Amino acid sequence: MTEAIRKSLRESPKARWTAMVVVSLSMFGAYYFNYALSPVKPILESALGWTSSDFGVYTSAYAWFNVYFLMLIFSGIILDRLGIKITGLGATVLMVVGTGVNYWAITAPFPAGAQVTLPLIGSIKTEVLLSSIGFAIFGVGSEATGITVSKAIVKWFKGKEMALAMGLQMSIARLGTALALAISLPLALHFTYRAPVAFAFILMLLGVIAFITYIVLDTKLDKSEEHIEVEEEEPFRLKDIVMIISNKAFWYIAILCVLFYGAVFPFLFYATDFIINKYHVSPSLAGLIPSLLPFGTIFLTPFFGGIYDKKGKGATIMIIGAIMLIVVHGFLSIPTLDNWIFAAAMVVILGIAFSLVPSAMWPSVPKIIPEKQLGTAYAVIFFIQNIGLMAIPLLLGVVLNSTNPNVSPNKTVIRKAVEMSYTKALQEQNITLDAKALNIAIEKTTSGVVDSIVESVSYVPTPQSEINVEKVENSIVANNLNMLGSPELGVSQEKVLDKMGSTFKKATFEVVTKEKLNIRYDYQYDILMFTLLGVLALLFAFLLKREDRIKGYGLEKPNIES
Numbered sequence: 028m029t030e031a032i033r034k035s036l037r038e039s040p041k042a043r044w045t046a047m048v049v050v051s052l053s054m055f056g057a058y059y060f061n062y063a064l065s066p067v068k069p070i071l072e073s074a075l076g077w078t079s080s081d082f083g084v085y086t087s088a089y090a091w092f093n094v095y096f097l098m099l100i101f102s103g104i105i106l107d108r109l110g111i112k113i114t115g116l117g118a119t120v121l122m123v124v125g126t127g128v129n130y131w132a133i134t135a136p137f138p139a140g141a142q143v144t145l146p147l148i149g150s151i152k153t154e155v156l157l158s159s160i161g162f163a164i165f166g167v168g169s170e171a172t173g174i175t176v177s178k179a180i181v182k183w184f185k186g187k188e189m190a191l192a193m194g195l196q197m198s199i200a201r202l203g204t205a206l207a208l209a210i211s212l213p214l215a216l217h218f219t220y221r222a223p224v225a226f227a228f229i230l231m232l233l234g235v236i237a238f239i240t241y242i243v244l245d246t247k248l249d250k251s252e253e254h255i256e257v258e259e260e261e262p263f264r265l266k267d268i269v270m271i272i273s274n275k276a277f278w279y280i281a282i283l284c285v286l287f288y289g290a291v292f293p294f295l296f297y298a299t300d301f302i303i304n305k306y307h308v309s310p311s312l313a314g315l316i317p318s319l320l321p322f323g324t325i326f327l328t329p330f331f332g333g334i335y336d337k338k339g340k341g342a343t344i345m346i347i348g349a350i351m352l353i354v355v356h357g358f359l360s361i362p363t364l365d366n367w368i369f370a371a372a373m374v375v376i377l378g379i380a381f382s383l384v385p386s387a388m389w390p391s392v393p394k395i396i397p398e399k400q401l402g403t404a405y406a407v408i409f410f411i412q413n414i415g416l417m418a419i420p421l422l423l424g425v426v427l428n429s430t431n432p433n434v435s436p437n438k439t440v441i442r443k444a445v446e447m448s449y450t451k452a453l454q455e456q457n458i459t460l461d462a463k464a465l466n467i468a469i470e471k472t473t474s475g476v477v478d479s480i481v482e483s484v485s486y487v488p489t490p491q492s493e494i495n496v497e498k499v500e501n502s503i504v505a506n507n508l509n510m511l512g513s514p515e516l517g518v519s520q521e522k523v524l525d526k527m528g529s530t531f532k533k534a535t536f537e538v539v540t541k542e543k544l545n546i547r548y549d550y551q552y553d554i555l556m557f558t559l560l561g562v563l564a565l566l567f568a569f570l571l572k573r574e575d576r577i578k579g580y581g582l583e584k585p586n587i588e589s
């Protein structure tokens with residue numbers, strides 16, 4: 028392997044830490060954009076009529092091209108063959124293009140209800156499809172930048188504070204996530220729902236500038252090593268992929284990665300709804316609890332990285348993180364522990380686990396795989412991780428629906444009754460609403476009723492066999508119209524619609540709670556699935572430690588060479 032230790036620019040702490048900060052800034056915008064639209068979901072629902080499943084399609088699009096077109100694998104090979112500079116520049120430009128397409132898609136005036144029909148996906152709103160394509164292009168750029176940044180950090184920090192540097196790189200990236208959680212909604216409320224995407228576009232341009240600055244530093248590093256005696260490395264060849272995938276320890280890390288991230292990211296995706304359903308809290312408080320996690324990791328990931336650099340124990344750190352994962356999900360699955368403060372404490376512990384494992388896992392890869400193969404190695408790990416992050420939420424959805432078979436049909440009953448109530452009341456009051464506005468009003472009223480029942484009422488649901496769906500629907504409609512009463516003269520249409528919304532919420536609430544319809548999701552089996560992922564992660568962390576003992580990779584040794 029290349030050994031360049033005589034007066035290389037790497038020897039200057041100022042130079043290598045500057046390089047770390049500059050290259051990490053190219054990922055800051057990526058992590059911002061990844062989460063920029065989540066807080067804006069309700070606004071997009073009312074402004075563009077997006078539904079939750081539209082959001083599901085949009086979110087999953089991040090991995091489409093990386094997984095189905097193997098773009099991540101190609102990115103890894105390109106990185107190892109063409110180097111950090113070309114790959115990083117191409118990848119950051121791709122993020123700009125993807126964000127630009129996304130912005131255009133939500134700005135272009137498509138006719139209301141414009142849809143396209145695609146094989147496998149079925150009918151999809153034109154703007155959802157186009158913004159998803161933008162997000163998929165962005166996903167290719169973002170993941171390719173991720174592996175490039177990792178390889179760049181190894182280049183500057185091998186034998187030095189590599190885990191601290193990687194930890195700080197992740198912190199800088201997660202600051203982008205924190206920024207998205209903090210400012211996306213205010214930006215959208217103050218300007219328009221397009222503002223967070225426009226801001227992401229600016230961050231992506233800054234990301235390209237940051238990477239160009241990094242290229243200058245990287246070129247200086249290469250120059251500083253030109254005259255140093257180095258043992259020449261063989262260039263990367265395609266057969267190197269075989270070497271990577273025939274390495275047992277590499278597979279243990281890749282599997283540990285997908286299991287561990289699979290028990291964190293998809294949990295965060297479902298966490299708000301899980302907390303509302305199990306801990307009886309309002310959606311706004313429930314939304315705050317999962318956001319504790321990224322904030323904690325900003326400080327803890329570099330902290331644990333620093334420990335790994337100085338004291339070693341990389342495999343042990345991963346084992347501890349996996350144990351914490353099991354404890355957290357295990358406790359969250361216990362039905363009687365239903366206090367939200369307890370849930371918040373568990374999320375904080377999950378944050379510690381989510382700092383421990385990444386702080387040791389990513390810097391361990393260069394101890395197992397030679398530097399010239401690192402791009403491909405990181406790419407294969409990211410690829411497997413992306414497959415898991417696409418598949419696990421789908422599996423969770425299937426488990427949730429099959430363990431709660433009545434919840435979704437009962438919610439449909441409520442929605443249908445609310446829809447019938449609006450149609451009748453609007454007819455009676457001679458108001459014509461366009462289909463989009465009507466749909467939004469129905470969605471808002473339905474989710475308002477469901478949320479307030481789940482938050483504030485606890486009852487043993489009536490067995491489904493005893494529910495007469497038609498009778499329940501008719502009672503809801505009758506109660507809604509009865510409570511609404513006759514039209515008031517001289518009141519604006521806006522006020523009438525507001526009154527309909529609030530009255531229908533109250534009246535529907537009364538009937539649903541009287542009939543004791545089951546509309547609360549029980550997440551127990553999903554959380555047990557996360558616990559199982561944790562158990563498997565622990566198993567692979569132990570296997571990794573054993574393999575390290577056999578092969579002597581040095582995972583338990585400090586990263587800083589003395």
Ligand SMILES: NCCCC[C@H](NC(=O)[C@@H](N)CCCCN)C(=O)O
Binds near residue numbers: 089193389416
């Ligand atoms: N030096 C390696 C850094 C990896 C950080 C890691 N990122 C990922 O795993 C990406 N593949 C992002 C996946 C996110 C998908 N929404 C991290 O911990 O963020």
